[in-house]
Amino acid sequence: MSEPLNLHRLTTESRNSQTTEIHKANTLGILKMINNEDLKVAAAVQQVLPDIKTAVDCAYDSFQNGGRLIYTGAGTSGRLGVMDAVECPPTYSVSPDQVIGIMAGGPKAFMQAAEGIEDSEEAGAEDLKNIHLTSNDTVIAIAASGRTPYASGALTYARKVGAHTIALTCNENSAISKDADHSIEVVVGPEAITGSTRMKA
Secondary structure (H helix, E strand, C coil): CCCCCHHHHHHEEEEEECHHCCHHHCHHHHHHHHHHHHHHHCCCCHHCHHHHHHHHHHHHHHHCCCCCCCEEEEEHHHHHHHHHHHHHHHHHHCCCCCCCEEEEEHHHHHHHHCCHHCCCCCHHHHHCCCCCCCCCCEEECCHHHHHHHHHHCCCCCCCHHHCEEEEECCCCCCHHHHHHEEEEEEEEEEECCCCCCCCCC
């Protein structure tokens, strides 16, 4: 189970020293500051390629054994998982039920925020039960902060079932990483706008 954390200790939530004057910049200056932060993402991903390889191998193993790749998350993290899952059939010609995206709050939450559900570990587990999760599946729980209870609950249940479990986050030593067999911690640093993990993380 994930542990409560002080948000100010998380890299994703801390103040970015490179953009403290962003509110004084003109439009082009603002865009340059944001773009300079965006440039850090590819380098951060490069640092965790071995961890990504592990996740890919897990998904491949699941596919070889008739299992599925399942993304799960809340808020923007959940939406990104759903979008990737939706694009897999037209891009890679996989069956729509081979790569699945599950978002806290269900399809309605994709268009309108569902407050509170992200704080429920039980909901994370229940959503995986509802798709009849098996030990042949791979579950990737996404949480930029690495502390979302919904993601934690999903991973805890998936491990009990015996599925491959991967935590995808943007903070080192994140709470949900402890709930998974493997983790991908892409540390991109503080956001240009403090706490707005929809921008870079």
